Every structure is written in C-alpha cells, then in structure tokens.
Amino acid sequence: MATKAMNFKTDEVRIADIKSVASVFRMTITDVVNEALDEYLAKMKKDPFYRLTANVNDASEEESKEVLEAIETLSDDDLTISQVKHFEV
Numbered sequence: 001m002a003t004k005a006m007n008f009k010t011d012e013v014r015i016a017d018i019k020s021v022a023s024v025f026r027m028t029i030t031d032v033v034n035e036a037l038d039e040y041l042a043k044m045k046k047d048p049f050y051r052l053t054a055n056v057n058d059a060s061e062e063e064s065k066e067v068l069e070a071i072e073t074l075s076d077d078d079l080t081i082s083q084v085k086h087f088e089v
Contacts, residue, residue, distance in 0.1 A: 018033065049071060051081070052067070
C-alpha cells in the first residue's frame with residue numbers, strides 16, 4: 001500500500017504523551033497514531049449515523065437535512081440492521 005506524509009497540529013502535552021507511550025512499547029509515533037486511528041475509525045464506522053449516511057454522497061443539502069432529521073427520531077431497535085441488499089443503478 002502506498003503511503004503519504006501528513007502534518008497535523010496538536011498540543012505539546014499530547015505529543016509528549018504519544019512519545020512516552022511509543023517509547024515504552026518500542027513503537028514509532030506513526031505506529032501509535034495509526035493504531036489509534038484504526039481503532040477509532042472502526043468504532044465510528046459502526047455508528048448508525050455513519051452506516052446510514054456513508055453511501056449518500058450525492059444528496060442535496062435539503063435531502064441531507066431530511067435524512068438527518070429522520071435518523072434522530074429512530075430508536076435502537078429501528079437502527080438494528082436485519083438485512084442488507086445492494087442495488088446497482
């Protein structure tokens with residue numbers, strides 16, 4: 001897999017904390033950040049909001065607002081996926 005460099009800003013305390021953890025586990029800072037991101041992204045992708053909106057890239061602002069309002073009224077039972085069907089258009 002190709003890799004790319006990316007810069008991000010964070011406070012000095014967090015940087016020191018990352019360095020400390022990386023040092024103890026003999027990891028690079030990149031490895032610590034990547035593992036944390038992998039875990040966080042996996043968690044976020046399980047979120048009902050993400051699952052219901054991830055494939056809606058071409059929705060208008062009005063359509064997006066309508067979908068979000070509908071999602072907010074759903075219960076946990078409503079959000080349980082009982083089956084998945086894929087359609088190609």
